[in-house]
Amino acid sequence: MTTEQTADSPSSTADRLAALPIRDELRGQEPYGAPQLSVAAMLNVNETTYGMPEEVVEAITDRVRAAARGLNRYPDREFTALREKLADFLGHGLAAEQIWAANGSNEIMQHILQAFAGPGRTVMAFPPTYSMYPLYARGTNSRYVAGTRGEDFVQRPDDVVAQIRRHRPHVVILCSPNNPTGTALGLDVVEAAYEAAGDSQTMVVVDEAYGEFRQPGTPSALELLHGRPRLIVSRTMSKAFALAGGRLGYLAAAPEVTDALRLVRLPYHLSAITQAAAEAALDHAEALMANVERIKAQRDRIVDELTAMGLQPVPSDANFVLFGGLADAHAAWQHLLDDGVLVRELGIAGHLRVTAGTEEETSAFLGSLGRHLAASGGR
Template structure:
């Protein structure tokens, strides 16, 4: 790695990128992958065939550019989200990371700043850096929660131009109350900031957790971002999207690359949205396994964070690296997210969850009751 950085240092790289590391999670060939919050159930056979058919129909026209406005996709996304949204309220890109990048390109940049509240999604500072936006790490608390008054104060005092609120939060799984979003939006008015509520895991939330989509009306600076990578089991398709006031999408048209969504991507996403009921059929099973993990970890004397996502962050580990390695040797890959004494595990199938819990129990010398 040092040799790689030495070679890199000889290039005329931007000063603010020197010494930084790219995003990356271990990609290892093990039987059970529970490290990057994928939907381990995969795409059902009937939906898979529908996607293949849809893509096949596009192949004959690949000599032509795709629909630059991805009109059908925006209509399907609006129909899926509901809440009175229309195609004008929707924007999409190659994964929610590109959606966030578009937002920073349009509303961040040199001389501007963005604030987030660690521990949170590790791409926020990387995306900020790549767009020349100064990143301000806010402060949460030891219970991985964020209070409305405290968050609003920090946003107001920061004067940030872009605010990241992740709910359910990655890597903690904790959801924000709508009071936090409302308070932050109000506090960001002085800087005329864009407030982004990143709801990548919203489909896995508990029934009493309310989406920030309900707050969009009348708030032109509020954005809710989503993805088809998680609940839709389409991480490989790279399709993220957002809902907002129409003028936000108009701003993003100024920074997007021409024809940024391929005809293949649009076809696959449209087919998936047409079969959303089948694709989302496993969400309740995943939530059941998530709650099972939380209860079992508590029984093992560990401290899992409350989760509204398809993963669980848990602490109380004296040797998290040793546990991570022991699980890997047992054929289970989970994630070390860099929080001392903690690890994170994706909720998989019932079988995968059982193997994880049994392997962890053996490493701890305890038994799951």
């Protein structure tokens, strides 16, 4: 500790940062984060609210114990076994050389932008969407362009095409199902975006972090990978596999894309422990997908019951529901929190987002919100 900064100094975080020679574009910025509060029903960050099944806990424990015996050595740099298991899980005729993995889909996106964006290059996404996209761009010194959506949050091929041709980004990100709206893209949108991006040799990334929660009949962009070397489909094990604490994201793309990502990854970026835990979870995909079906049932229940309350939930293909029609969204958020239910404020007027939890958590949310609406005249 120096004389410039003592333990009892009143300086704020902003003041302390201002004293450092950080990059200009980072000055005045806020880090990503959601409230981390200990409440009975934590329904704000779209985690799987069902705990890991005991049989999977045991399998992960056994696999990690075995990996621990070799921690004096570096892990498999190519995470070969994991890539093979991920390819098998995704299907669609994918091979291990088409798979890449990293510490969460956040690092996946970082690798993509490090390889294909960067200084003097542009990244485009379509708000309201995942709030990390601008931060990925900023972290790689890329320029971020915010596209637009229709009033119903839906993206349509002609509109997406026009925006891509106007801005000619180096990377365009399409989120499907989209966070925070829960809306999924038709393959016609992805196909149109890919064709429009051909003139500018733009990489098209379809972020399918919530892909396993899609409604029946909603397609995956994995179907479009063949013959499209500039198309990337990103996934995560944080949601459907209940592995948010394990930090494992992955993508599928042409083999040359994974070759490009090798140029920017840090050495041995996936620990032996991470690989072991992910492999064990993939071996028990069937048990974990059973919880996905339970979550989907609660999601659909939320949509039905919020509609009956006179609110406007957005039809969802994810494990959460965005809903509007609130006169004072913050007052509703606070009422829910006072009742031990934490949901997400998003800065969209009149809207909140709730994760589909267990049956008990969903009942607690619906009951609390119903009481709030009754006390506030229905809104």
